[in-house]
Amino acid sequence: MTAKLMQRQLARRQILGMAALQTAASLGFTRVGLQSARAAEPDAIEAAPAIVVGSGYGGAVAALRLGEAGIRTLVLEMGRLWNTPGSDGKVFCSTSAPDQRSMWFRTRTEAPLATFLWLDVVNKAIPSYPGVLDRVHFGAMSVYVGRGVGGGSLVNGGMAVTPLRSYFTEQFPTVDADEMYGTYFPRARAMLGVNTVDPAWFESTEWYRFARTSRKAAGNAGLKTTFVPNVYDFGYMQREAAGTAVKSALAGEVIYGNNQGKRSLDRTYLAAALGTGNVTLHSLEKVTAISRAGDGSWLLTTERRDITGAVVETKQYGCTYLFLGGGSLGTSELLVRARETGALPDLAPAVGGGWGTNGNTMLGRTNHIWDTVGANQSTMPVLGIDDWANADNPVFAEIAPLPMGFEHWVSLYLAITKNPERAAFSYDSATGGVRLGWTAAQSAVSVAMARKLFDRINAANATIYRYDLFGSGSKVFADDFTYHPLGGCVLGKATDNYGRVKGYSRMYVTDGSLVPGSIGVNPFVTITALAERTMARVLAEDTAP
Numbered sequence: 133m134t135a136k137l138m139q140r141q142l143a144r145r146q147i148l149g150m151a152a153l154q155t156a157a158s159l160g161f162t163r164v165g166l167q168s169a170r171a172a173e174p175d176a177i178e179a180a181p182a183i184v185v186g187s188g189y190g191g192a193v194a195a196l197r198l199g200e201a202g203i204r205t206l207v208l209e210m211g212r213l214w215n216t217p218g219s220d221g222k223v224f225c226s227t228s229a230p231d232q233r234s235m236w237f238r239t240r241t242e243a244p245l246a247t248f249l250w251l252d253v254v255n256k257a258i259p260s261y262p263g264v265l266d267r268v269h270f271g272a273m274s275v276y277v278g279r280g281v282g283g284g285s286l287v288n289g290g291m292a293v294t295p296l297r298s299y300f301t302e303q304f305p306t307v308d309a310d311e312m313y314g315t316y317f318p319r320a321r322a323m324l325g326v327n328t329v330d331p332a333w334f335e336s337t338e339w340y341r342f343a344r345t346s347r348k349a350a351g352n353a354g355l356k357t358t359f360v361p362n363v364y365d366f367g368y369m370q371r372e373a374a375g376t377a378v379k380s381a382l383a384g385e386v387i388y389g390n391n392q393g394k395r396s397l398d399r400t401y402l403a404a405a406l407g408t409g410n411v412t413l414h415s416l417e418k419v420t421a422i423s424r425a426g427d428g429s430w431l432l433t434t435e436r437r438d439i440t441g442a443v444v445e446t447k448q449y450g451c452t453y454l455f456l457g458g459g460s461l462g463t464s465e466l467l468v469r470a471r472e473t474g475a476l477p478d479l480a481p482a483v484g485g486g487w488g489t490n491g492n493t494m495l496g497r498t499n500h501i502w503d504t505v506g507a508n509q510s511t512m513p514v515l516g517i518d519d520w521a522n523a524d525n526p527v528f529a530e531i532a533p534l535p536m537g538f539e540h541w542v543s544l545y546l547a548i549t550k551n552p553e554r555a556a557f558s559y560d561s562a563t564g565g566v567r568l569g570w571t572a573a574q575s576a577v578s579v580a581m582a583r584k585l586f587d588r589i590n591a592a593n594a595t596i597y598r599y600d601l602f603g604s605g606s607k608v609f610a611d612d613f614t615y616h617p618l619g620g621c622v623l624g625k626a627t628d629n630y631g632r633v634k635g636y637s638r639m640y641v642t643d644g645s646l647v648p649g650s651i652g653v654n655p656f657v658t659i660t661a662l663a664e665r666t667m668a669r670v671l672a673e674d675t676a677p
């Protein structure tokens with residue numbers, strides 16, 4: 133097939149898949165397949181040749197490539213479908229007025245910025261509901277993840293960064309970098325719809341004043357900044373600014389979902405997967421256990437919940453090929469539990485290990501009165517301070533927005549540091565869940581590296597940190613959460629060099645748990661490209677009749 137024909141077929145599948153998602157959501161179905169586009173809920177499936185757990189980046193790539201190969205596939209996702217408007221006419225709520233749609237079964241929001249001027253003005257009481265953002269607490273570290281059909285793509289900042297080749301090779305010495313940079317990264321970027329902000333518009337628009345002000349401060353310290361691509365449609369954003377399109381990124385929408393503009397997975401990979409006609413998706417259904425039947429096929433136990441969180445059904449599914457895309461937390465939990473309960477005793481000791489935060493730490497600086505950041509700020513970051521090549525203290529810091537609708541002179545950053553610390557998940561037999569062995573001392577390593585860089589910036593600009601953003605006291609660095617959980621089932625350690633889980637056949641990992649704790653940039657392009665590589669290999673070698 134020619135490239136043009138393939139492009140046309142993909143576009144057609146995406147349209148069919150999006151129509152199915154739309155109709156299913158509007159009719160309140162929790163199951164979606166091509167039948168949904170004809171207003172019929174697909175029958176519940178009990179067995180399929182392939183099952184994919186989770187519908188984030190790793191799960192979505194697996195689903196599309198299996199569907200294209202003609203393999204009937206079931207995707208099981210614990211979050212809900214996000215395609216139908218609430219009573220306010222919007223699918224997602226805004227960051228400034230969060231309601232039950234914001235967070236996963238919480239009665240109060242838990243935003244990354246806890247306070248402003250030490251005031252408890254950010255978080256709000258909300259009714260409990262399967263909202264789109266979760267903050268999973270583990271002792272000294274908590275982890276933000278997306279919940280819903282599309283996983284993290286529903287809540288993230290859309291920054292679509294390809295890692296530095298030298299660091300990718302350091303982290304994945306056994307992966308052919310020529311193949312990654314020649315085939316799989318370009319394939320991932322094309323499918324994800326990566327684009328870049330028009331530099332001329334960036335320089336002139338009020339919506340990126342905050343980024344220009346941070347660039348100037350970095351430049352004064354001799355640091356360079358770099359433009360970062362994104363999956364938010366910048367053409368759409370310019371129309372928002374011109375007042376000809378409904379505002380989303382320019383209306384403060386991001387961590388609780390974007391109603392417009394963002395090419396989340398339900399519009400790209402997942403839509404195309406459903407459009408193949410071979411993929412069915414069940415939402416609000418969580419996989420709780422994995423075991424192996426006597427004939428070598430896989431058995432999955434699931435719990436289906438309603439919107440109050442009550443378990444309404446427990447089911448068993450069977451498949452020949454099992455793809456794990458529950459993300460670093462989801463996949464690690466399932467596999468650690470399976471090994472420790474004796475369900476899958478031959479899983480490698482490396483399962484659960486090699487986990488890291490991608491060196492994340494967040495911080496704010498205050499600017500001089502004449503260095504304004506603007507009352508209007510786009511929620512999609514487009515610049516990073518790139519000091520990764522500094523061997524003494526490698527840091528890549530995303531220049532983050534803080535859209536509060538008034539001038540506040542704060543520059544916010546999410547620093548990605550080269551923190552070598554790693555932790556492991558362990559099974560908690562009392563709760564049936566997992567614990568994470570990450571300590572506050574391990575976070576202090578990220579903080580020290582970020583501080584070194586930002587002390588330089590403050591010194592060069594005669595500015596200071598903000599002490600009022602991360603709770604009571606005087607916390608400057610948010611050292612207790614990450615947006616970038618990575619590891620737990622590291623490539624080449626818990627799996628072979630292609631994501632095949634060691635100890636068992638026909639079970640694969642395709643998500644962020646393959647990445648050994650750090651990748652130096654925002655991770656979803658890497659996760660997507662690695663999943664493409666796994667699927668290409670598995671479909672060529674393992675699924676042939």
Ligand code: FAE
Nearest residue numbers: 186188189190210283284288289291419459462644655656
């Ligand atoms: P993920 O996208 O988390 O998908 C896993 C899916 O599996 C989820 O939908 C889960 O609900 C589901 N699941 C888990 N366990 C089960 C189970 N047992 N049964 C059924 N379903 C299950 O995994 N990254 C960037 O590259 N650029 C950014 O700008 C960026 N900004 C971010 C901002 C925020 C607020 C957050 C939270 C993350 C951000 N990230 C960003 C990180 C990025 O979203 C994350 O690395 C990827 O989403 C991870 O992809 P996975 O496929 O590993």
